[in-house]
Amino acid sequence: xxxxxxxxxxxxxxxxxxxxxxxxxxxxxxxxxxxxxxxxxxxxxxxxxxxxxxxxxxxxxxxxxxxxxxxxxxxxxxxxxxxxxxxxxxxxxxxxxxxxxxxxxxxxxxxxxxxxxxxxxxxxxxxxxxxxxxxxxxxxxxxxxxxxxxxxxxxxxxxxxxxxxxxxxxxxxxxxxxxxxxxxxxxxxxxxxxxxxxxxxxxxxxxxxxxxxxxxxxxxxxxxxxxxxxxxxxxxxxxxxxxxxxxxxxxxxxxxxxxxxxxxxxxxxxxxxxxxxxxxxxxxxxxxxxxxxxxxxxxxxxxxxxxxxxxxxxxxxxxxxxxxxxxxxxxxxxxxxxxxxxxxxxxxxxxxxxxxxxxxxxxxxxxxxxxx
Amino acid sequence: xxxxxxxxxxxxxxxxxxxxxxxxxxxxxxxxxxxxxxxxxxxxxxxxxxxxxxxxxxxxxxxxxxxxxxxxxxxxxxxxxxxxxxxxxxxxxxxxxxxxxxxxxxxxxxxxxxxxxxxxxxxxxxxxxxxxxxxxxxxxxxxxxxxxxxxxxxxxxxxxxxxxxxxxxxxxxxxxxxxxxxxxxxxxxxxxxxxxxxxxxxxxxxxxxxxxxxxxxxxxxxxxxxxxxxxxxxxxxxxxxxxxxxxxxxxxxxxxxxxxxxxxxxxxxxxxxxxxxxxxxxxxxxxxxxxxxxxxxxxxxxxxxxxxxxxxxxxxxxxxxxxxxxxxxxxxxxxxxxxxxxxxxxxxxxxxxxxxxxxxxxxxxxxxxxxxxxxxxxxxxxxxxxxxxxxxxxxxxxxxxxxxxxxxxxxxxxxxxxxxxxxxxxxxxxxxx
Numbered sequence: 001x002x003x004x005x006x007x008x009x010x011x012x013x014x015x016x017x018x019x020x021x022x023x024x025x026x027x028x029x030x031x032x033x034x035x036x037x038x039x040x041x042x043x044x045x046x047x048x049x050x051x052x053x054x055x056x057x058x059x060x061x062x063x064x065x066x067x068x069x070x071x072x073x074x075x076x077x078x079x080x081x082x083x084x085x086x087x088x089x090x091x092x093x094x095x096x097x098x099x100x101x102x103x104x105x106x107x108x109x110x111x112x113x114x115x116x117x118x119x120x121x122x123x124x125x126x127x128x129x130x131x132x133x134x135x136x137x138x139x140x141x142x143x144x145x146x147x148x149x150x151x152x153x154x155x156x157x158x159x160x161x162x163x164x165x166x167x168x169x170x171x172x173x174x175x176x177x178x179x180x181x182x183x184x185x186x187x188x189x190x191x192x193x194x195x196x197x198x199x200x201x202x203x204x205x206x207x208x209x210x211x212x213x214x215x216x217x218x219x220x221x222x223x224x225x226x227x228x229x230x231x232x233x234x235x236x237x238x239x240x241x242x243x244x245x246x247x248x249x250x251x252x253x254x255x256x257x258x259x260x261x262x263x264x265x266x267x268x269x270x271x272x273x274x275x276x277x278x279x280x281x282x283x284x285x286x287x288x289x290x291x292x293x294x295x296x297x298x299x300x301x302x303x304x305x306x307x308x309x310x311x312x313x314x315x316x317x318x319x320x321x322x323x324x325x326x327x328x329x330x331x332x333x334x335x336x337x338x339x340x341x342x343x344x345x346x347x348x349x350x351x352x353x354x355x356x357x358x359x360x361x362x363x364x365x366x367x368x369x370x371x372x
Numbered sequence: 373x374x375x376x377x378x379x380x381x382x383x384x385x386x387x388x389x390x391x392x393x394x395x396x397x398x399x400x401x402x403x404x405x406x407x408x409x410x411x412x413x414x415x416x417x418x419x420x421x422x423x424x425x426x427x428x429x430x431x432x433x434x435x436x437x438x439x440x441x442x443x444x445x446x447x448x449x450x451x452x453x454x455x456x457x458x459x460x461x462x463x464x465x466x467x468x469x470x471x472x473x474x475x476x477x478x479x480x481x482x483x484x485x486x487x488x489x490x491x492x493x494x495x496x497x498x499x500x501x502x503x504x505x506x507x508x509x510x511x512x513x514x515x516x517x518x519x520x521x522x523x524x525x526x527x528x529x530x531x532x533x534x535x536x537x538x539x540x541x542x543x544x545x546x547x548x549x550x551x552x553x554x555x556x557x558x559x560x561x562x563x564x565x566x567x568x569x570x571x572x573x574x575x576x577x578x579x580x581x582x583x584x585x586x587x588x589x590x591x592x593x594x595x596x597x598x599x600x601x602x603x604x605x606x607x608x609x610x611x612x613x614x615x616x617x618x619x620x621x622x623x624x625x626x627x628x629x630x631x632x633x634x635x636x637x638x639x640x641x642x643x644x645x646x647x648x649x650x651x652x653x654x655x656x657x658x659x660x661x662x663x664x665x666x667x668x669x670x671x672x673x674x675x676x677x678x679x680x681x682x683x684x685x686x687x688x689x690x691x692x693x694x695x696x697x698x699x700x701x702x703x704x705x706x707x708x709x710x711x712x713x714x715x716x717x718x719x720x721x722x723x724x725x726x727x728x729x730x731x732x733x734x735x736x737x738x739x740x741x742x743x744x745x746x747x748x749x750x751x752x753x754x755x756x757x758x759x760x761x762x763x764x765x766x767x768x769x770x771x772x773x774x775x776x777x778x779x780x781x782x783x784x785x786x787x788x789x790x791x792x793x794x795x796x797x798x799x800x801x802x803x804x805x
Binding site: 130 | 623624644671675676697
């Protein structure tokens with residue numbers, strides 16, 4: 001006899017009922033068939049077109065398949081040791097997660113309880129807001145000012161229930177950033193009242209000399225927590241590995257909510273190898289991004305199409321039509337972009353910077369769909 | 373204290389429990405602000421519904437009766453096992469013959485439906501059905517006094533407040549009398565609609581507190597139906613600003629798409645796609661017949677879907693999807709002699725002031741053609757001049773209805789992507805001007 005249908009109206013908490021599940025895009029092969037395109041250029045997820053570093057590629061290739069039967073290091077021991085050496089911090093100052101999204105959840109769950117809130121911007125990476133809300137905490141969203149995080153408004157929004165302030169530096173999707181002086185001034189004003197998370201998912205792309213080195217600032221600001229990822233600059237998005245760094249005391253608290261064994265062995269191996277030739281890879285990628293950004297912004301200027309191009313591996317473009325419609329039109333031509341309505345930038349798309357031939361094709365496709 | 377409140381009882385579905393549920397209906401209706409006459413409507417509807425259900429049920433099931441104060445309405449809902457109810461009982465045209473006992477039994481549901489403002493049927497899950505009796509509260513019509521708007525500048529988009537909303541409703545009612553929904557004539561109702569959480573608005577207001585324009589919407593499932601933007605001063609960029617702010621507010625909501633069935637001329641065209649055109653017959657000498665575009669916008673990227681299409685409208689569907697650049701896999705479906713219910717059932721959402729009815733299917737049955745024809749005759753007799761049918765292309769069984777719809781004089785007008793379980797096809801009945 002079939003079991004009774006669960007009483008979902010009783011079982012599901014109110015804050016979960018109002019959340020819409022995130023539906024990721026379908027696999028490329030399915031999308032290509034649906035949109036009738038023979039090739040698909042992924043300009044939607046800010047993946048690095050140059051792929052993983054040479055050392056990481058070799059490590060992945062040489063990974064012993066027999067090791068698939070063995071549990072990985074539960075807390076990414078060797079990787080944390082190597083990160084400690086690279087940044088001059090204790091291995092215990094790091095927590096490695098299954099992508100940076102997981103460490104966001106660790107931090108929020110470690111510090112927030114019922115009635116608490118977090119503060120971030122309205123037009124930034126959505127996961128801080130989502131994790132807070134589906135965990136039952138308020139996310140106070142401060143409007144961007146001149147496309148950047150508004151430090152004064154964020155400080156004013158802090159109350160006695162604010163536990164974490166999230167700053168995306170550089171901001172995804174606008175590419176604006178706080179320089180070292182501004183970030184330090186902000187941390188000084190916070191004065192340890194809350195945890196300050198600086199999400200540096202795109203920091204490795206930044207070439208501006210005044211961009212802060214947050215790993216160095218951890219020594220002076222024990223309430224500072226830094227998020228980094230191997231998904232963007234280092235091309236390991238498919239393996240899902242990211243990490244956070246902070247003072248030993250703060251990281252010790254976050255470790256209590258950490259899911260151990262969540263990072264697989266192949267990801268740990270590839271990330272460890274990445275650190276061997278990371279600097280060389282960063283230089284090559286930065287050169288590609290620079291060239292691509294210059295080309296794209298120059299073409300958009302000629303076409304009289306407004307754009308926002310800051311730091312990071314992306315540019316956002318303002319279009320004279322719905323971003324959802326242009327997404328579908330570009331998909332038919334084999335270019336997948338990120339619509340920006342969900343980032344609260346209606347009629348904008350975000351385009352990942354890729355090598356020149358791809359960007360030339362994208363401009364041709366964009367021109368074609370705007371003509372119709 | 374929130375004005376949204378709920379009360380609930382569980383009772384055995386036997387006629388001896390009738391005084392309990394009618395007493396519950398009366399007392400909750402009173403507590404939630406209904407007038408005596410409205411309480412009476414609710415009691416009458418509950419009585420008919422409960423007696424009707426009790427007669428259908430041979431197992432003495434337990435039903436859960438809830439009454440919820442929705443702010444501008446009160447809804448009395450009865451949750452019961454699915455097996456109790458024959459689908460055909462829902463048809464608004466259900467005939468009652470004094471010689472036919474079964475037919476007389478069905479009259480109870482008909483009476484219940486007509487006693488209240490709306491009867492909604494919701495399938496809660498695989499085992500339960502919920503019948504909802506909705507009575508809307510009464511509100512005074514807008515008074516005439518309104519300050520003229522002289523200043524053209526200084527308007528900023530802001531959150532709503534009660535007084536601002538009331539002023540907005542009055543201005544909409546005055547400036548857009550011919551096309552705006554009737555509820556704008558009742559400012560207090562508009563305030564309660566927003567307070568209910570089912571509706572929302574973004575308004576442009578100046579320092580003096582004058583409303584220069586705004587946009588209003590309601591969420592139904594994954595779809596937002598928006599009204600406006602209504603602008604009372606000649607500033608094009610303000611219409612765009614309120615639209616932008618509405619989109620920002622909805623960007624991370626549960627909604628997948630937005631539709632405007634009767635857009636104003638001020639709507640920023642580049643924010644929306646045109647789904648097609650519908651013709652609205654006024655049916656009122658003071659109003660005009662109008663043809664207008666239906667505007668649409670998705671709020672999330674479209675990653676494709678399968679749709680079930682009857683061959684008779686395959687050409688229309690293919691053309692629509694190609695024009696809208698929507699990735700859809702069309703699966704052709706038609707009736708092949710398989711066993712289906714003897715009786716079809718349709719639900720009807722009526723908008724009396726605008727003479728509009730929107731039909732949709734509750735059960736696909738063999739008598740669909742005749743049943744639809746009866747609905748058309750009945751609704752036209754009742755003065756409904758605009759008849760629409762929403763067919764859900766995400767449900768295979770609904771495609772089987774297409775021959776009946778065409779036979780009853782319905783024509784497909786447009787596809788509303790993600791408007792229901794899947795895409796909705798909007799049919800309109802009869803010749804249009």
